[in-house]
Amino acid sequence: MSRRIALSVVAGVVVLGGAGAFALAYAGDQKPSPALAHSTVRYTAPEGGHKGSLSFTTEVTAPSGVKNLKVLAWPEKSGFATEPLTAKDMAEVESATCTPAGGNTVRCVYKAAVSDADAAGSAHGAWHIAVLATAKDGHTTLDTKAADFTLA
Structure with missing residues (x-):
């Protein structure tokens, strides 16, 4: 191999190595968004003069801790099917109650009574159940179909 080719190869390795180190350093600075796991929903229709209920449960993990979890039930045959929900849409909806579940994980439960009129x-x-999880460091995760149920 000629000296010029050898120098070019060494220079290329140095440039690629530096770019790789930069990419790893940048990736290390990124904080992961909150992660959802074990999401379930249960809907019970009102019957015989008794109210029904909607209950949604999930676990949320975020390295900085979880600030809150917003929850919205929405029908598939609605405007959100064509114009998807955004974090801004979720800002004013109700919050779930979250309790520590170990480490940086919380278990969040949202419950709502359902009347005959509702x-x-x-x-x-x-x-569908849409959720917006917000970590204490401000990172968010929006899942517009975290769980599904049928209203018969």
Whole structure:
């Protein structure tokens, strides 16, 4: 191998090595967004004069800790099917109650009573649960279909 080719190869290795180190350093500075796990929803229709209920449970993990979890149930046959929900849409919805579950993980539960009037006035069919998880460092995760249920 000629000396000029050898120098070019060494220079290329140095440049690529430096770029790789920069990429790793940059990736190390990035804080992961909150992660959702074990999400479940349970809907019970009102019956016989008794209220029904909607209950959503999930675990949220964030390295900096979890600040809050916003929850919204929405019907599949709504405007959100064509214009997807955004974090801004979720800003004013209700929050779940979160309790420590070990480490940087919390278990969040959202419960709502469902009256006969609520059920009668709601769209029947598929519904989704949207959640916005916010970490203490400000990172967010929006999952517009964290869980699904059917309103019959």
